[in-house]
Amino acid sequence: MTKARNKGKTASDQDDLVFKALAGADRRRILDLLRDAPMTTGDIGKNLPHLDRTTVMQHLGVLEKARLIISRKEGRCRWNYLDVSPIQRIHERWIAAYAAPSADLLSKLQRSLETTDKRSRSSSNRAANIT
Numbered sequence: 001m002t003k004a005r006n007k008g009k010t011a012s013d014q015d016d017l018v019f020k021a022l023a024g025a026d027r028r029r030i031l032d033l034l035r036d037a038p039m040t041t042g043d044i045g046k047n048l049p050h051l052d053r054t055t056v057m058q059h060l061g062v063l064e065k066a067r068l069i070i071s072r073k074e075g076r077c078r079w080n081y082l083d084v085s086p087i088q089r090i091h092e093r094w095i096a097a098y099a100a101p102s103a104d105l106l107s108k109l110q111r112s113l114e115t116t117d118k119r120s121r122s123s124s125n126r127a128a129n130i131t
Contacts, residue, residue: 014067015093018086021066026051027059031068034082041071041078 009017021027026048033039033047045056060080063069070081 011089014086015090017066018068018090021062021068024059024062026055027063030056030059030063030080031082034069034080038079038081041080044080 022031029048030044033044039047041053041056041060044060045051045053048056051059060069060071064071067086068083070083072079072081
């Protein structure tokens with residue numbers, strides 16, 4: 001069902017769904033709950049007592065549409081599993097690309113400070129030898 005809904009979507013469309021899903025605090029909390037182990041929908045609801053079951057199901061639907069979770073029915077239970085691949089794709093596309101220049105600047109700053117510190121120590125040692 002999820003594949004049929006997402007068929008024909010571009011990578012940009014899929015990224016929009018991921019950002020929309022991550023925008024909700026309750027949905028982020030659900031992802032946090034699933035990070036350690038899969039959970040049933042009922043167990044997720046128990047961990048979010050301020051939400052009714054219908055609202056939990058709606059949040060799970062948004063997460064499933066964004067492909068952030070995979071659900072599987074087992075008897076009367078619906079098991080929900082975290083799928084981190086969309087988050088990894090977002091990280092590679094957005095975060096890593098924008099973090100690299102900042103990391104480079106921090107490396108240059110560190111080298112500059114180390115060079116300045118060495119010069120300062122060298123000057124201090126010469127001054128101590130003169131006196």
